[in-house]
Amino acid sequence: MNGALGVLALLVLLTLGVPIGVAMGAVGMVGLTLLLGLEPALIKSGVILFETYSRYELGVLPLFLLMAHVCFAAGASRDFFDAAARVIGHRRGGLALAAIAGCAGFGAISGSSLATAATIGLIGLPEMRKRGYSDALATGSIAAGGTLGSLTPPSGALIVFGILAEQSIGKLFTAAIVPAITQALFYMLTIVVLCRWRPSIAPAVQRSTWPERRAALLRTTDVAALIVIVLGGIAAGWFTPTEAASVGATLSFLLCAWRKKLNWKTVRAAMTETLTTTGMIYVVILGALIFSVFMSLTGLAEQIAALVTQLPGGSTSAVVVIAILLLVLGSVLDGLALMLLTTPILLPLIVNLGLSPIWFGIFLVRTMEIGFVHPPIGINLYVIQGIAKDVPLTRIFKGVVPFLLADFAHLALLIAFPALTLALPKWLS
Amino acid sequence: MAELENPPTRAAALIRTVIFYIGASGLILVMLVETLAVIGRHIAWPFLGAIEIIQAAILVSACAAMVLATVSGVHATVHLLTDHLSGAWKSALQRLAALFSALFFIGLACGATCLANEFWNAQEETELLHISFRPLRVLTAVAVASVVFVFARQLVMRSRKSPQSSQ
Numbered sequence: 001m002n003g004a005l006g007v008l009a010l011l012v013l014l015t016l017g018v019p020i021g022v023a024m025g026a027v028g029m030v031g032l033t034l035l036l037g038l039e040p041a042l043i044k045s046g047v048i049l050f051e052t053y054s055r056y057e058l059g060v061l062p063l064f065l066l067m068a069h070v071c072f073a074a075g076a077s078r079d080f081f082d083a084a085a086r087v088i089g090h091r092r093g094g095l096a097l098a099a100i101a102g103c104a105g106f107g108a109i110s111g112s113s114l115a116t117a118a119t120i121g122l123i124g125l126p127e128m129r130k131r132g133y134s135d136a137l138a139t140g141s142i143a144a145g146g147t148l149g150s151l152t153p154p155s156g157a158l159i160v161f162g163i164l165a166e167q168s169i170g171k172l173f174t175a176a177i178v179p180a181i182t183q184a185l186f187y188m189l190t191i192v193v194l195c196r197w198r199p200s201i202a203p204a205v206q207r208s209t210w211p212e213r214r215a216a217l218l219r220t221t222d223v224a225a226l227i228v229i230v231l232g233g234i235a236a237g238w239f240t241p242t243e244a245a246s247v248g249a250t251l252s253f254l255l256c257a258w259r260k261k262l263n264w265k266t267v268r269a270a271m272t273e274t275l276t277t278t279g280m281i282y283v284v285i286l287g288a289l290i291f292s293v294f295m296s297l298t299g300l301a302e303q304i305a306a307l308v309t310q311l312p313g314g315s316t317s318a319v320v321v322i323a324i325l326l327l328v329l330g331s332v333l334d335g336l337a338l339m340l341l342t343t344p345i346l347l348p349l350i351v352n353l354g355l356s357p358i359w360f361g362i363f364l365v366r367t368m369e370i371g372f373v374h375p376p377i378g379i380n381l382y383v384i385q386g387i388a389k390d391v392p393l394t395r396i397f398k399g400v401v402p403f404l405l406a407d408f409a410h411l412a413l414l415i416a417f418p419a420l421t422l423a424l425p426k427w428l429s
Numbered sequence: 430m431a432e433l434e435n436p437p438t439r440a441a442a443l444i445r446t447v448i449f450y451i452g453a454s455g456l457i458l459v460m461l462v463e464t465l466a467v468i469g470r471h472i473a474w475p476f477l478g479a480i481e482i483i484q485a486a487i488l489v490s491a492c493a494a495m496v497l498a499t500v501s502g503v504h505a506t507v508h509l510l511t512d513h514l515s516g517a518w519k520s521a522l523q524r525l526a527a528l529f530s531a532l533f534f535i536g537l538a539c540g541a542t543c544l545a546n547e548f549w550n551a552q553e554e555t556e557l558l559h560i561s562f563r564p565l566r567v568l569t570a571v572a573v574a575s576v577v578f579v580f581a582r583q584l585v586m587r588s589r590k591s592p593q594s595s596q
Contacts (some may be wrong), residue, residue, distance in 0.1 A: 017511040018526045019504035026533040039543075046540025050569055053491040054484045059459050062490060066456060239467060242483075246463030271453045272497075275490075279498025280505055282491050287533075337507055 003300025003345075006031045010291070010341065020337050021280075025287030031294035048289050053282065056242060057162075060169060062278040063245030064154045067230075068110045069270035070252040074259045076223040078123045079216075080105030085127065086216040090207035093195035095131060096141040097188050099124040103145030104184045105220070107152035108227045111159075113335070113372050117146025117380045121387045134201035135391045137194060140399025143380040144187055144407070147369035150335070152180040153231055154245070157339065157368060160281065161361045164288055164343050168358075169241040170234045174425040175358050177235075179366060179414060186406040194402055222258065226251050235428050284336060292344035301348040308349055315353040319415050322346060323367060330371030334379060338368055355418070362421045363414055370407045373400050445500055452493030458486040478557035485560050492572035499579045504530075524587050531580035534573055541570040 006027050013023035025045070032041035052058065071077070081102030088094040088101075102120045110116050121142045128138035150157045153173035162169035195202045208216075230248040233239040239247060256262040295301060308318045330338050343364070350360040372380045381396050388396075414420060466479035498504060511522055545566035553562035 013529065014507045015510050016525060017506050017508070017522045018529045019506050021504065022526075022530045022533045025537070026529055029533065029536050042536055042540040043543055044540070045537055046542075046544045049537055049541055049573070050488075050544065050566065053569065054488040054565065056480055056484050056487070058491065059463070059483060059487045062456055062494070063460060063463075066460070243463055243467045246460050247467055249460045250464045271456070272449065274456065275449065275452045275494045276498045276501050276503050278491070279494030279496070280503050282495055283498065284505055286537075333509075334505075334507055336505055 002031065002035065003295060003298030003303075006291075006294060006298065007300070007341070007345075014333065014337055019283070020340065021283035021285070021287035023287065024284075024291035024340060028287065028290035028292070028294040031298070032290070035294070035297050044293065045290050048293070049286060052286055052289060055163070057169065058282070058285075060154075060242045060245045061156065061159050061281060062274055063242070063249045064111055064156070064159070065277055066270060066274045067226075067245065067248040067252040068112075068115070069273045070249070070256050070266075071109045071223060071226070072119070073266040073270050074252070074256040074261045076109065076255070077106055077119045078102075079220045079223060081120055081123050083213075083216040083220045085124075086208040086213045090205055092199060092204045093137075093191045093202040095124065095128045095133060095205070096137055096191045096195075096202060099128070099142050100145045100148075100184055100187045100191070103142070103148045104152055104180065105224075105227075107149035107180070108154075108231070109223065110149050111152070111154050111156040113147050113150040113369065113380060114383055116149030117143060117372075117383045118387070120145065121384050125384070125388055129388070131205045132203045134399075135388070136395050136399030137191070137201045138399070139384045139388055139391055139396040140401070140403055141187070141191060143373050143378075143384045143396060143400050144403030145184075146380045146383070147372050147407075148180060148184060148187075150369045150372070151176050151183060151362070151365055153177065153234075154241070154248075155365065156281070157335065157365045158361060159241075160285060160336070161339060161343065161364065163285055164292065164340065165347050165357055165361065167361060171358050171425045171429075172361050173231065173241065174235050174428055175362050175421045176365075177231075178420050178424055179362050179410075182413070182420065183366075183407075183410050186410045187403055190402050190406045222255050226255060235424075237428070284340060288340040288344070291340070295344040296348075301345050304345060305349040305352045309352065315355060316415070318349075318353055319355070319363075322349075323363075323411060323415065326364070326367040327370060327374075330367060331374060333371075335368040335371055338371060339364055356422055358425065359418045359421045363411075366411055366414060370404070370411070373407075374404060441500075445497070448493050448497050448500070452490050452497060455486045455488075455490030455493065459483050459490065462486070478555070481555040481558045481560055484555075485565060488565050489568065492568055496572055496575045496579070499576045502583075520587060524584055527580050527584040527587060531577055531584060534577040534580060538570060538573040538577055541566070541573050545570050 010023055010027045014020065029041055029045055032044060081098055084098035084101035085095055089098050099120055102124060103116050106119055107116045124142055125138055153176045155176060158172045158176060159169055162172050226248060230244045234241055234244045308321065311317050311321065326342065347357060347360060351357060375397060381393060384396055385391065385393055462479050462482050466476040469476040511519060548566065554560060
């Protein structure tokens with residue numbers, strides 16, 4: 001009862017616009033006060049604050065953010081799209097395919113869905129519209145492609161999940177590689193099918209010359225090398241994620257200097273962005289951890305687990321029910337709130353069902369991503385509309401529908417074949 | 430954004446700059462120490478105590494980042510309802526959010542201060558480099574108190590502004 005009331009109070013506070021971290025922390029603190037008394041609740045919250053902010057693993061988040069902002073300042077954001085556009089842009093739908101490739105490449109630097117959609121949208125949208133692509137395909141492909149930023153390692157969402165669920169961030173990153181690649185392939189397949197069905201939506205454009213292609217590909221080599229060192233280092237066990245983030249951030253400064261973009265203005269802008277985003281996420285993590293202690297004391301997770309395990313069909317039907325619940329909640333809550341609210345409740349249930357917490361992390365982020373492109377929240381749709389102001393929101397949504405279908409098929413694949421997620425970390429370990 | 434509604438005074442800008450430099454220094458220190466530790470490990474010249482420096486620097490950076498995010502008004506919120514409101518209702522919800530935030534951080538500040546007080550004479554320090562926890566605990570309490578101050582200020586400014594805007 002206490003747990004259910006806590007969740008209800010949290011939803012009310014979130015709807016009223018109270019900051020996510022504050023709402024979770026306040027409900028957790030009040031709940032702990034009711035269960036344990038005021039002094040233990042305050043002391044426990046103080047302990048969580050100090051232990052969380054001095055956690056070695058928490059360094060991974062600002063350092064990857066710093067790497068992303070410095071790479072962005074170095075002008076690396078458009079290189080992947082430019083290279084893909086030069087290589088496959090002349091084919092029917094080629095620029096939309098290039099946008100997906102650009103999103104996957106930039107996602108490996110930014111770790112954020114919004115940043116990926118906004119950045120590739122700014123570069124790719126005008127290009128596609130200029131070449132006569134339909135507005136629906138152009139906006140839909142970038143809105144959907146942007147979600148790759150949340151899953152492609154080093155993903156901010158996976159870092160937050162790893163800290164909250166006390167799971168290895170390195171394993172989560174490795175586990176995300178195959179799902180991120182298959183997600184990009186599903187989107188590309190969707191574009192190919194759409195262009196076959198209605199060729200007029202994506203006309204073929206002029207082919208780039210081989211020297212142009214070579215030059216565009218060469219421009220991506222330094223950033224690609226940075227990504228390979230960081231992700232390859234984690235996967236191969238050379239670095240812990242925090243070490244990889246530090247090495248990545250240091251290399252990004254060298255890359256920025258190599259490209260002659262390193263100056264005080266650049267560094268200051270990158271640092272300010274990094275610190276404000278970090279501060280915002282740390283408060284959210286802090287609130288979520290206090291809330292999760294309260295939830296564990298209420299026993300709500302165990303009660304839900306007992307209900308769900310009685311479902312016919314075993315763990316698969318339980319996961320399908322959880323997926324539906326997450327999709328419904330994802331239509332009213334934003335991604336971060338969804339993850340932080342559900343992890344303390346659903347993770348014990350998943351463990352109880354004998355499923356891997358690493359798999360659950362990927363599944364949760366994948367479900368969260370779908371919320372980025374479906375109404376009424378669908379934040380990526382609004383980001384794209386901010387860039388293409390003359391395209392109505394309804395047309396952007398129409399454009400994203402085929403990609404949403406691809407998302408559902410991909411999610412079903414991840415549920416049916418957990419090995420897609422778990423095989424690579426197992427093999428590499 | 431609080432910052433846009435209340436243009437920063439010279440003193441506020443100075444405080445913001447100081448907080449920025451504290452956070453940025455902590456972050457750069459983490460980056461450099463960790464990179465040197467990785468290089469050291471691979472050339473068989475380990476950087477002993479690197480983790481202890483990193484943990485302390487992360488805490489300094491995190492405290493500064495939390496204050497900076499609050500001053501900049503960038504805390505994550507759900508916009509489902511607030512985006513569809515305007516005028517007095519929106520202003521009332523903003524005040525409510527600032528009030529809840531201030532109360533939550535007051536609770537945290539009490540907890541952090543109680544802990545700092547309890548461990549004041551406990552000689553808490555790291556194993557290798559003997560970095561004392563005392564200044565770190567004080568810093569945490571001060572950072573949380575600063576966040577309370579920022580939210581309280583937002584609450585007062587919005588309460589003052591609200592009657593004017595409704596006239």
